[in-house]
Amino acid sequence: MDKTTxxxxxxxxxxxxxxxxxxxxxxxxxxxxxxxxxxxxxxHRLWKRFTVAQAGLRPGMKVLDVAGxxxxxxxxxxxxxxxxxxxxxxxxxxxxxxxxxxxxxxxxKTPPAVQCDxxxxxxxxxxxxxxxxxxxxxNMTHKDxxxxxxxxxxxxGGRLLVLEFSKVWKPLEPAYDLYSFKLLPLMGKxxxxxxxxxxxxxxxxxxxxxxxxxxxxxxxxxxAKVSYHNLTAGVVALHKGFKV
Amino acid sequence: MIAEGLIERSxxxxxxxxxxxAESLVRHAGARVRFDLTLAQFxxxxxxxxxxxxxxxxxxxxxxxPTPALLARLPxxxxxxxxxxxxxxxxxLLATLDRVFKQLAWDVEADLAPLVGDIAxxxxxxxxxxxxxxxxxxxxxxxxxxxxxxVEEAEVMARGVDVTRFNRDVDTLADDVARLEARLNxxxxxxxxxxxx
Numbered sequence: 001m002d003k004t005t006x007x008x009x010x011x012x013x014x015x016x017x018x019x020x021x022x023x024x025x026x027x028x029x030x031x032x033x034x035x036x037x038x039x040x041x042x043x044h045r046l047w048k049r050f051t052v053a054q055a056g057l058r059p060g061m062k063v064l065d066v067a068g069x070x071x072x073x074x075x076x077x078x079x080x081x082x083x084x085x086x087x088x089x090x091x092x093x094x095x096x097x098x099x100x101x102x103x104x105x106x107x108x109k110t111p112p113a114v115q116c117d118x119x120x121x122x123x124x125x126x127x128x129x130x131x132x133x134x135x136x137x138x139n140m141t142h143k144d145x146x147x148x149x150x151x152x153x154x155x156x157g158g159r160l161l162v163l164e165f166s167k168v169w170k171p172l173e174p175a176y177d178l179y180s181f182k183l184l185p186l187m188g189k190x191x192x193x194x195x196x197x198x199x200x201x202x203x204x205x206x207x208x209x210x211x212x213x214x215x216x217x218x219x220x221x222x223x224a225k226v227s228y229h230n231l232t233a234g235v236v237a238l239h240k241g242f243k244v
Numbered sequence: 245m246i247a248e249g250l251i252e253r254s255x256x257x258x259x260x261x262x263x264x265x266a267e268s269l270v271r272h273a274g275a276r277v278r279f280d281l282t283l284a285q286f287x288x289x290x291x292x293x294x295x296x297x298x299x300x301x302x303x304x305x306x307x308x309x310p311t312p313a314l315l316a317r318l319p320x321x322x323x324x325x326x327x328x329x330x331x332x333x334x335x336x337l338l339a340t341l342d343r344v345f346k347q348l349a350w351d352v353e354a355d356l357a358p359l360v361g362d363i364a365x366x367x368x369x370x371x372x373x374x375x376x377x378x379x380x381x382x383x384x385x386x387x388x389x390x391x392x393x394x395v396e397e398a399e400v401m402a403r404g405v406d407v408t409r410f411n412r413d414v415d416t417l418a419d420d421v422a423r424l425e426a427r428l429n430x431x432x433x434x435x436x437x438x439x440x441x
Binding site for chain 1: 250298
């Protein structure tokens with residue numbers, strides 16, 4: 001019998017989760033950016049800029065953007081690493097990756113875009129100066145395996161940045177729940193014509209490990225000096241760890 | 245975490261703006277530097293390009309401890325206040341760091357220009373520079389007036405020159421007493437054993 005895992009609040013066979021997540025992102029890819037702006041009132045742009053500011057990038061560095069989707073981080077990373085650096089945009093979902101790649105092409109940039117699984121990265125050991133995963137780890141079936149892979153491809157001294165929804169400040173929970181479970185699906189229905197995917201988004205956020213749990217997972221994967229910073233009262237947290 | 249990231253970003257930005265600064269650090273690539281602020285420690289490694297990179301450091305090659313005096317003087321005296329920091333570790337690395345820190349210069353105008361345009365950046369910078377100079381002048385004048393009042397009018401504090409003279413007089417007196425004591429001892433030693441009886 002196949003082991004089970006969560007898909008939002010539902011339990012599904014592990015082998016089915018990736019396909020179900022893929023369905024969600026195939027469905028929302030075209031409206032992904034506009035929905036991000038609507039849902040976060042534009043705050044996701046600040047969260048991502050903060051992430052890049054913590055990446056410590058300099059010209060010539062190699063960066064891997066795991067689950068990079070519509071390339072928000074990739075675009076910012078490219079500015080930091082300059083002509084001599086490399087930013088690899090990856091995503092398991094072709095629809096999302098195509099959105100990101102086309103967006104980059106429309107801006108006259110051609111960073112390599114690779115469709116691959118974050119749990120089995122097709123890159124050599126000790127290769128990247130920085131690996132980032134923004135709003136992607138939550139959707140991975142084996143988060144520990146994905147973290148171990150990101151650790152493997154990082155150079156010693158390199159850093160991993162995980163930007164992800166997290167546990168919101170307790171007093172704000174009722175309002176946040178109301179927003180997530182009532183307003184989000186409604187916005188999804190009206191704008192993206194897909195309420196179910198945004199219901200999944202709200203549920204998957206609740207099932208994702210909190211700040212301390214994710215920190216412990218990163219330490220177990222081999223990262224040192226792991227720290228996190230809450231953004232917008234813990235709606236989102238940025239975790240940072242180093243490979244030694 | 246934020247602080248370390250911000251320090252790293254700011255330092256590297258300044259290094260890039262100061263010609264030759266990062267190049268001076270290239271020969272120390274791989275060296276580990278710790279900024280020890282007592283309450284928090286920030287560890288960096290010098291990267292191959294001479295920039296600072298946040299790192300995991302067990303044993304640093306150089307430790308820089310900004311003292312309270314430095315932190316208090318930094319806003320008013322800028323780079324000149326860096327000599328108040330405590331430095332320990334590899335002397336060659338420390339000498340380079342000292343030289344590099346003293347040559348760091350923030351090109352405010354260059355950073356403002358992409359945001360507001362060249363002309364506005366130039367004027368804003370000039371405005372800020374004049375305001376800071378005015379503030380420093382006012383602060384210095386108030387300090388000077390206060391010290392003058394305490395020394396000359398209220399006479400609750402001694403002037404530096406008087407303290408120095410007093411210290412010099414005390415030293416002279418101590419030397420005279422020591423000489424006299426030695427002379428007395430010598431005379432005492434010359435006297436016959438029963439001379440005083």
